Amino acid sequence: MLGRISPSTIAMLAIPPLLWAGNAVVGRMVHALVGPSMLNFLRWLLAFIVLLPLAWRVLAPSGSVWGHWRRYAMLGLLGIGSYNALQYLALQTSTPVNVTLVAAGLPVWMLLVGALFFQAPVARGQALGALLSIAGVLLVLSRGDWQQLVALRLVPGDLYMVLATIAWAFYSWLLQRTDEPRALRADWSAFLMAQLIFGLGWSGFFAGVEWTLGDFHAIRWSWPLAAALAFIALGPAVLAYRFWGEGVRQGGPVLAGFFLNLTPLFAALMSAAFLGELPHAYHGWAFLLIVGGIVVTSRRS
Numbered sequence: 001m002l003g004r005i006s007p008s009t010i011a012m013l014a015i016p017p018l019l020w021a022g023n024a025v026v027g028r029m030v031h032a033l034v035g036p037s038m039l040n041f042l043r044w045l046l047a048f049i050v051l052l053p054l055a056w057r058v059l060a061p062s063g064s065v066w067g068h069w070r071r072y073a074m075l076g077l078l079g080i081g082s083y084n085a086l087q088y089l090a091l092q093t094s095t096p097v098n099v100t101l102v103a104a105g106l107p108v109w110m111l112l113v114g115a116l117f118f119q120a121p122v123a124r125g126q127a128l129g130a131l132l133s134i135a136g137v138l139l140v141l142s143r144g145d146w147q148q149l150v151a152l153r154l155v156p157g158d159l160y161m162v163l164a165t166i167a168w169a170f171y172s173w174l175l176q177r178t179d180e181p182r183a184l185r186a187d188w189s190a191f192l193m194a195q196l197i198f199g200l201g202w203s204g205f206f207a208g209v210e211w212t213l214g215d216f217h218a219i220r221w222s223w224p225l226a227a228a229l230a231f232i233a234l235g236p237a238v239l240a241y242r243f244w245g246e247g248v249r250q251g252g253p254v255l256a257g258f259f260l261n262l263t264p265l266f267a268a269l270m271s272a273a274f275l276g277e278l279p280h281a282y283h284g285w286a287f288l289l290i291v292g293g294i295v296v297t298s299r300r301s
Contacts, residue, residue, distance in 0.1 A: 005251055005294075012247030013259035016240040021266035023084070023236035024099065028091045030228045033220040036088030039229075041207040044080055044200050046233035048193075055193035064181045065194040071180065073198040078171035079241070080199025085206050086164035094157025100264040102161040104137040107293070109169040110257035118173050125296050126254055133261045133293030136286040144282030172253040175245060188242045258294045265290060 030039065058065050065072055090099050107130040114120030142148045184190050219225075248256045268283055 005255065009247060009250040012243045013251060013256055014262060016244040017260055017262040018266045019235040019240040021263045021270060023232050025267065025270065026228045026232055027088050030225055031091050033222065033225045035210050036092060037085045037206040037210040038219065039088050040085040041203040042229055043232045043237055044196060044203050046229060047237040048196055048200055050234065050238055051189055051193050051196065054189035058190050058193045064184050068180045072194045075171060075174055075195045076199030077202045078167045080195055081202025081206060082167045083164050085203060086160045090157035090160040090164065092157060093155050099157065099161050100267065102158050103165050104134055104261055106165050106169060106260050107133055107257045109165055110172065110254050113169040113173055114254060129258060129293040129296040132289050132296060133258045136289030136293065137261050137264050139282050139286040139289065144280060172248055172256055175248045176253055188245065191245060192241055261290050
């Protein structure tokens with residue numbers, strides 16, 4: 001059951017969408033420079049190097065993570081090996097608007113996955129919150145003109161994003177389980193490193209398959225690519241996953257799913273800041289709808 005959210009929970013759940021909005025933009029910018037699975041592997045390889053001084057003890061043979069390897073192998077597959085690789089793959093053929101629109105269905109997937117696989121009942125307030133939140137996202141994506149949604153066409157990339165969103169829903173629900181040692185869960189860097197040990201293996205495997213298939217052989221090294229890798233490794237990877245994990249622990253996976261719908265709104269604000277596109281009235285209305293969905297969901301049923 002969900003309680004009223006604290007300012008700490010709000011901050012923990014609002015920072016990741018901000019960073020992930022930048023991740024989608026950067027992923028699209030460099031899609032011609034590196035393959036999607038290779039980009040995901042390089043991203044997490046750099047994140048591993050960043051985390052190593054903080055959580056190197058997790059790698060010890062006597063570390064507690066090995067006794068729970070099945071759990072961390074699944075978390076690594078869903079949250080590290082699959083989600084962003086599928087998102088980067090989606091951006092190869094789909095537009096950022098379509099990808100964001102598909103990802104906006106996360107609250108619905110969170111409710112369905114929770115009900116079907118984790119015995120979580122769906123409250124009336126949660127269903128209403130889902131409608132409000134998705135309406136706000138659609139308002140941003142349509143630029144205040146609902147007729148623009150009719151012109152959208154789904155491509156294979158959109159289907160990849162559906163799979164990514166479902167994977168993230170399972171990942172978020174699995175984060176709720178706390179059957180690992182308390183000391184490991186309490187240390188955010190160790191907890192992320194425990195997932196990264198297996199996630200790096202999964203992402204490396206997918207990158208190898210991608211390379212073998214021959215679709216994305218060349219990596220066009222350049223300063224823009226290096227800057228992009230540095231950003232997605234430090235921001236959307238290490239920091240965002242740190243805040244998301246704590247936010248899910250504090251507020252629950254369903255509430256966290258609604259905060260993720262702030263991503264397209266942040267993307268619109270980034271466009272105003274970096275591309276000179278000033279916000280419009282519909283951005284304000286969309287913000288109210290998304291926040292309204294979060295507030296409705298956070299109240300006790």
